[in-house]
Amino acid sequence: MTQPLALQAVSAHYGTTKVLEDLSLSVQAGELVSLLGASGCGKTTTLRLIAGFLTPTTGSIQLGGRDLTRLPTHRRDIGLVFQNYALFPHLSVLDNVAFGLKQRGIGPAERRKRAVAMLERVGLAVLADRAPGALSGGQKQRVALARALVIEPPLLMFDEPLSNLDAKLRVDMRVEIRQLQRSNGTTSVYVTHDQEEAFSISDRVAIMNAGRLMQFDRPEVLYRRPANTFVARFVGFENIIPFKVVARDGDRVTAETAGMILRLSQAAYGAIPDSFLLATRPDGLVVSTDPMAEGLSAQLGLRTYLGRAYQYQCDTQAGHLVANGSLTTPLEAGTSVKLVPMPEQCTILPADGAR
Amino acid sequence: MMSDRPHFLLIVVAALVYLFLMLPLVIVVGAALSDTTYLTFPPQGLSLRWFENIFEISAFRRTIITSLQIALLGTLIALLIGIPAAYALNRFRVELPKWLGTLFVLPILVPEIVFGFALLKSFTVGTGAPIFLSLLIGHTLIVLPYVVRVISASLASFDFSIEEAAISLGSAPVKTFFTIVLPNVRAGVIAAFILAFITSLNDVSVSLFLTGPGISTLPIQILAHVEQFFDPTVASVSVLLMFLTVAVMAVVERTLGLTFLAK
Numbered sequence: 314m315t316q317p318l319a320l321q322a323v324s325a326h327y328g329t330t331k332v333l334e335d336l337s338l339s340v341q342a343g344e345l346v347s348l349l350g351a352s353g354c355g356k357t358t359t360l361r362l363i364a365g366f367l368t369p370t371t372g373s374i375q376l377g378g379r380d381l382t383r384l385p386t387h388r389r390d391i392g393l394v395f396q397n398y399a400l401f402p403h404l405s406v407l408d409n410v411a412f413g414l415k416q417r418g419i420g421p422a423e424r425r426k427r428a429v430a431m432l433e434r435v436g437l438a439v440l441a442d443r444a445p446g447a448l449s450g451g452q453k454q455r456v457a458l459a460r461a462l463v464i465e466p467p468l469l470m471f472d473e474p475l476s477n478l479d480a481k482l483r484v485d486m487r488v489e490i491r492q493l494q495r496s497n498g499t500t501s502v503y504v505t506h507d508q509e510e511a512f513s514i515s516d517r518v519a520i521m522n523a524g525r526l527m528q529f530d531r532p533e534v535l536y537r538r539p540a541n542t543f544v545a546r547f548v549g550f551e552n553i554i555p556f557k558v559v560a561r562d563g564d565r566v567t568a569e570t571a572g573m574i575l576r577l578s579q580a581a582y583g584a585i586p587d588s589f590l591l592a593t594r595p596d597g598l599v600v601s602t603d604p605m606a607e608g609l610s611a612q613l614g615l616r617t618y619l620g621r622a623y624q625y626q627c628d629t630q631a632g633h634l635v636a637n638g639s640l641t642t643p644l645e646a647g648t649s650v651k652l653v654p655m656p657e658q659c660t661i662l663p664a665d666g667a668r
Numbered sequence: 669m670m671s672d673r674p675h676f677l678l679i680v681v682a683a684l685v686y687l688f689l690m691l692p693l694v695i696v697v698g699a700a701l702s703d704t705t706y707l708t709f710p711p712q713g714l715s716l717r718w719f720e721n722i723f724e725i726s727a728f729r730r731t732i733i734t735s736l737q738i739a740l741l742g743t744l745i746a747l748l749i750g751i752p753a754a755y756a757l758n759r760f761r762v763e764l765p766k767w768l769g770t771l772f773v774l775p776i777l778v779p780e781i782v783f784g785f786a787l788l789k790s791f792t793v794g795t796g797a798p799i800f801l802s803l804l805i806g807h808t809l810i811v812l813p814y815v816v817r818v819i820s821a822s823l824a825s826f827d828f829s830i831e832e833a834a835i836s837l838g839s840a841p842v843k844t845f846f847t848i849v850l851p852n853v854r855a856g857v858i859a860a861f862i863l864a865f866i867t868s869l870n871d872v873s874v875s876l877f878l879t880g881p882g883i884s885t886l887p888i889q890i891l892a893h894v895e896q897f898f899d900p901t902v903a904s905v906s907v908l909l910m911f912l913t914v915a916v917m918a919v920v921e922r923t924l925g926l927t928f929l930a931k
């Protein structure tokens with residue numbers, strides 16, 4: 314039942330504007346992959362291409378052994394869950410769920426049996442005879458989920474299914490979606506612009522920007538080892554500091570920026586090029602008042618309170634940086650300090666301006 | 669503090685408005701029931717003889733049939749053209765040029781009397797088409813804008829992702845239109861039907877030019893009758909027309925459900 318999905322060098326246009334460029338993406342059988350990115354980066358467009366509501370200008374789409382590229386939507390056999398639920402207002406909850414089965418020529422008794430069983434799995438069997446208009450947002454989305462799952466599609470796709478729900482329900486529902494997806498083993502593509510949501514439920518996440526794929530990997534890798542400055546900033550590496558290598562000694566590399574010397578081990582970061590960017594989150598820079606500390610000289614600017622720490626805007630010769638300092642000793646604006654990077658919280662990016 | 673009951677002044681004003689709206693109906697019905705040989709209100713004596721008189725005049729019998737035929741056929745044709753047009757205009761609103769929507773409203777902007785005359789000159793005289801056909805085309809064209817507008821309004825609040833959901837579940841696009849889209853704009857279709865039917869049934873200005881020897885519509889026949897006689901037949905025909913309209917609405921309600929009034 315479960316099948317792999319592959320997009321090969323797919324491009325898409327709306328009129329003359331290019332919205333997707335050479336997008337290649339492969340989703341393994343049974344895997345849940347999220348498309349993550351800012352508004353307008355082309356996530357929905359990608360989904361609509363896979364669903365067949367839009368035809369790619371170049372490239373191909375494969376599901377299992379089938380070439381979907383020119384297949385009309387109603388023969389693609391894909392389960393879709395929409396942001397605004399898209400339930401059929403004139404049909405009961407049960408008939409909504411049974412709709413796909415009816416299209417597959419399944420008789421009324423069997424249809425009913427399967428739809429009820431599916432509604433039981435999402436905990437809504439008691440509401441089978443209700444009209445969709447008389448359901449809460451969470452219930453509607455469960456019905457939509459049941460409707461998409463009951464046809465046992467080889468591929469399930471979600472377009473921001475939780476963004477109309479409140480925060481608490483969002484978290485509950487995403488766990489529920491993940492559990493259903495796992496137990497069915499359905500290959501899934503999940504669109505969201507919520508990083509936490511994407512990271513928490515996905516096997517792998519594709520980070521997109523302006524119609525291109527920026528990085529496609531497991532959440533743990535994206536979070537700790539972004540491949541470029543775009544992804545780094547996206548996952549919270551706010552400080553990106555350019556360095557130049559001044560000496561190499563086997564595995565050990567010595568690099569310098571604005572008077573600060575940094576020693577790194579290639580064993581930890583992989584091969585380090587002669588000029589590179591060091592990226593850290595605000596937590597990865599220690600604010601030190603010791604003038605002898607080995608770090609970047611900085612002037613503290615605005616201080617904000619985060620609850621777990623104070624955050625400082627800092628001016629340095631290597632540019633504007635953000636660091637978190639301890640709660641015990643709040644420092645005043647204008648204080649001269651040293652910012653000491655903690656190597657285990659840093660990552661290395663190529664310097665070549667690759668976004 | 670606001671109370672839930674409407675202010676008594678509001679009730680009085682509403683009652684006056686209703687009275688004002690109902691007054692012509694009362695007068696017409698009253699005049700139709702009068703026993704006199706001339707049109708008068710309040711009625712003097714009560715009788716149904718002017719209703720019987722309608723059916724004794726063959727011109728009335730024929731024009732009532734013609735009017736009903738034209739109104740029904742014209743409305744159905746306008747729906748056949750208007751529903752797909754309204755669907756396309758809404759479904760592909762982004763892709764289609766803006767003026768296309770305006771195109772369907774244009775007939776409303778042209779004074780009907782000019783439109784009727786133009787149709788007579790260009791079509792009936794030009795091609796020598798039968799009068800019934802000319803009437804049918806004229807009426808279809810004047811009701812089409814209403815059909816497109818009313819159904820568009822209904823489709824404007826239709827979420828097309830519902831249609832996409834159905835297609836993704838395996839329902840072919842054309843089938844989806846009938847099983848998913850149409851049931852959800854049923855209210856608009858019914859409203860369009862009634863509006864178009866009544867507009868056609870009551871039309872004078874376009875029919876004035878297109879009627880000809882042997883074939884006329886009821887409103888035109890009423891005009892012709894009033895020119896010669898001043899008896900209450902016109903009033904009773906008007907009442908009959910009102911009842912016909914109500915009957916059509918009732919039939920439409922029975923068959924399709926007049927839920928749009930409640931929504």
Ligand SMILES: Nc1ncnc2c1ncn2[C@@H]1O[C@H](COP(=O)(O)OP(=O)(O)OP(=O)(O)O)[C@@H](O)[C@H]1O
Pocket residue numbers: 327328330332350351352353354355356357358359506762
């Ligand atoms: N019908 C359309 N015609 C023209 N341009 C479009 C159309 N639909 C989307 N676009 C453009 O294509 C780009 C990608 O849109 P898309 O809907 O895929 O973004 P998205 O990543 O889903 O964003 P969001 O998070 O806001 O849903 C956007 O720049 C958008 O303006």
Ligand SMILES: [Mg+2]
Pocket residue numbers: 356357358
């Ligand atoms: Mg989107």
